Amino acid sequence: MKRLMAFDYGTKRIGIAVTDPLQIIASALTTVHPEEIWDFLTKYMLTEAIETFVVGKPLQMDGTDSESAMHILGFTRKLKKLYPEIPVVEIDERFTSKMASSVIAQSGKKKGKRQDKGLVDQVSATIILQSYMETGSFMR
Structure with a gap:
């Protein structure tokens, strides 16, 4: 089976998460700089098949697009x-970065690791992917 891949896109970093081939578990993969994303995807997809890309969309509290x-x-x-x-x-x-920081803090990581923005972006991408999987919008 093919994997699902999610992105927490930012202008400084892109957090990336993927599922296992059976699409059961969402896991953090890596963080890349936006300029490196296309090379990263090209190399990754040489060995792994992707079924769907899931992109986190930043919205305002009223549901409209953010800046x-x-x-x-x-x-x-x-x-x-x-x-x-x-x-x-x-x-x-919305709120994935705060949720990611909370998850990292609850995991018992030391303060320095909790403030690692790359880790926060990876966990945010994982939360985005898990949220998508929980909606049931994708069917294996």
């Missing part, structure tokens, strides 16, 4: 252009 949504739009457009055979799904990512 950073324009960056997500450019990213999702390029994903669709480079990988037209792979669906791109956007889901609400």
